[in-house]
Amino acid sequence: MRVSGQQRETEKTVPHNVALEQQILGAVLNNNNLFHIHCGPVRAEHFYEPTHGRIWTLMAGRILKDHIASPVVLKGELENDPGLKDLGGVSYLARLSGAAVASFALADYVRELIETAERRRLLEVAEEIVGAINSGGTSSDAAAAMELAAMSVAENAPVARSMSLLSAHTKSITAINDAYQNGAVGVSSGLRDLDELLLLKPKRSTVLAGATSMGKTSLATWLSYHAAKTGYGVGFVSLEMGEEDLANRINSIDSRVPYQAMDRPLSETLFRKVVEAAKKQEALPIEIMSDRVRDIPAILSETRRLQAKWKPEGDFKGLGMLVIDYLQLVRGRGNAFEVLTQVSRDTKSIAKMLNIPVVALAQVSRDMSKRESKVPHLGDLRGSGDLENDADNVIFCHRPSYYLERMEPPERADDRADWEDSISASKGTMDIIVAKQRMGPLGTVRVGCDLATNRFWDLQTQTEVDF
Numbered sequence: 001m002r003v004s005g006q007q008r009e010t011e012k013t014v015p016h017n018v019a020l021e022q023q024i025l026g027a028v029l030n031n032n033n034l035f036h037i038h039c040g041p042v043r044a045e046h047f048y049e050p051t052h053g054r055i056w057t058l059m060a061g062r063i064l065k066d067h068i069a070s071p072v073v074l075k076g077e078l079e080n081d082p083g084l085k086d087l088g089g090v091s092y093l094a095r096l097s098g099a100a101v102a103s104f105a106l107a108d109y110v111r112e113l114i115e116t117a118e119r120r121r122l123l124e125v126a127e128e129i130v131g132a133i134n135s136g137g138t139s140s141d142a143a144a145a146m147e148l149a150a151m152s153v154a155e156n157a158p159v160a161r162s163m164s165l166l167s168a169h170t171k172s173i174t175a176i177n178d179a180y181q182n183g184a185v186g187v188s189s190g191l192r193d194l195d196e197l198l199l200l201k202p203k204r205s206t207v208l209a210g211a212t213s214m215g216k217t218s219l220a221t222w223l224s225y226h227a228a229k230t231g232y233g234v235g236f237v238s239l240e241m242g243e244e245d246l247a248n249r250i251n252s253i254d255s256r257v258p259y260q261a262m263d264r265p266l267s268e269t270l271f272r273k274v275v276e277a278a279k280k281q282e283a284l285p286i287e288i289m290s291d292r293v294r295d296i297p298a299i300l301s302e303t304r305r306l307q308a309k310w311k312p313e314g315d316f317k318g319l320g321m322l323v324i325d326y327l328q329l330v331r332g333r334g335n336a337f338e339v340l341t342q343v344s345r346d347t348k349s350i351a352k353m354l355n356i357p358v359v360a361l362a363q364v365s366r367d368m369s370k371r372e373s374k375v376p377h378l379g380d381l382r383g384s385g386d387l388e389n390d391a392d393n394v395i396f397c398h399r400p401s402y403y404l405e406r407m408e409p410p411e412r413a414d415d416r417a418d419w420e421d422s423i424s425a426s427k428g429t430m431d432i433i434v435a436k437q438r439m440g441p442l443g444t445v446r447v448g449c450d451l452a453t454n455r456f457w458d459l460q461t462q463t464e465v466d467f
């Protein structure tokens with residue numbers, strides 16, 4: 001294969017080590033146990049050669065399911081891989097096996113693989129920043145991009161960063177003492193049962209997921225409103241709706257005028273209610289980020305600006321939450337999967353850097369609507385980057401009544417009566433399913449809701465929060 005001068009130049013400057021990749025792949029192909037012992041932090045994107053990344057994904061997938069991953073087994077699955085054909089076809093797998101590094105050296109090789117990949121990524125970010133600056137990007141967005149890259153390099157560093165047990169205890173006791181002095185540390189949802197299960201805590205990222213029309217934006221609007229009412233500033237990245245639409249949604253919580261009605265001419269009485277609610281909400285500390293804030297560096301720099309602007313004072317606690325509606329609409333580089341992978345990691349970094357909870361909305365796959373049980377679970381996030389792994393918490397919104405109302409009414413009278421009972425029992429309710437919580441229990445809480453006005457309440461007491 002002929003390589004152009006320019007290509008050779010690029011190959012020289014981009015950090016990579018194909019031979020090292022071959023040796024790692026070969027070692028694991030020969031002894032799958034080495035995967036568990038030394039390769040925990042390795043991901044497909046750490047490989048420079050894309051075919052190596054695909055081989056790794058396939059191998060890791062099989063080993064994690066306790067299946068064998070040998071050249072013979074992988075042969076069938078990779079037969080038609082065009083990249084492998086360029087490398088010489090399936091016999092390349094046997095060559096990898098022959099190139100295996102000795103097992104005692106594998107840990108060092110893995111460290112070098114990740115280090116090289118991180119250097120490559122930093123270089124890409126740096127090039128992007130130069131490009132963005134040259135095409136008129138703001139200096140604060142560029143600085144935010146550099147900061148994010150630096151943070152994620154530190155986090156992914158293959159060298160273990162350790163802390164003595166004494167320091168860890170000191171940190172933890174300070175946090176427990178803070179919670180004792182100032183009440184539970186975290187933003188309340190205003191829903192007692194949900195608060196008992198999960199509080200939105202600083203440094204934690206929460207993915208709020210659900211199928212379309214389940215009420216994700218409604219719940220996020222309610223959480224933002226409640227946080228603002230209880231003394232926290234909220235940054236809201238609204239990538240799906242314009243500022244006015246989101247303002248209408250927030251307005252309807254107080255005015256009780258359905259936000260969808262605000263698109264049409266209102267009666268004088270309703271108009272008055274909307275104006276009164278707008279006045280009442282004038283001082284609510286919620287900032288809706290403009291539609292120029294579409295990528296992670298811009299989100300970080302804008303959120304930083306809010307944190308600097310909102311100084312805690314008296315009952316006001318400063319910036320208390322960032323909401324991103326929704327993750328799949330955040331821009332980034334690469335294909336949709338790569339963008340989401342990076343965005344979910346960066347979302348977690350923002351929560352840690354700014355010491356705030358981040359609530360990020362996410363759509364779950366459409367395939368879910370085809371299966372019989374519509375109750376969402378973590379598996380529904382697969383294929384959405386690494387959302388399931390990166391997020392500290394995953395919450396699903398689910399409304400059984402939505403599906404019951406849309407199904408064919410049963411023919412038998414008994415079944416029909418049961419169906420009608422189920423609809424009336426679940427009407428006006430939402431199940432909030434805590435499917436992952438890094439530091440707490442899992443469970444489902446059923447709450448009352450009026451999606452037309454974005455209001456939520458505890459079903460036990462049937463009372464709405466009174467501010």
Ligand SMILES: Nc1ncnc2c1ncn2[C@@H]1O[C@H](COP(=O)(O)OP(=O)(O)OP(=O)(O)O)[C@@H](O)[C@H]1O
Nearest residue numbers: 210211212213214215216217218219258260451452
């Ligand atoms: N006036 C109303 N009466 C009844 N239901 C309403 C009313 N207004 C909105 N809804 C319902 O609220 C749901 C939409 O809520 P929301 O936009 O929060 O959902 P979502 O999960 O964010 O959806 P998407 O993924 O499509 O953005 C829809 O099912 C809609 O039918």
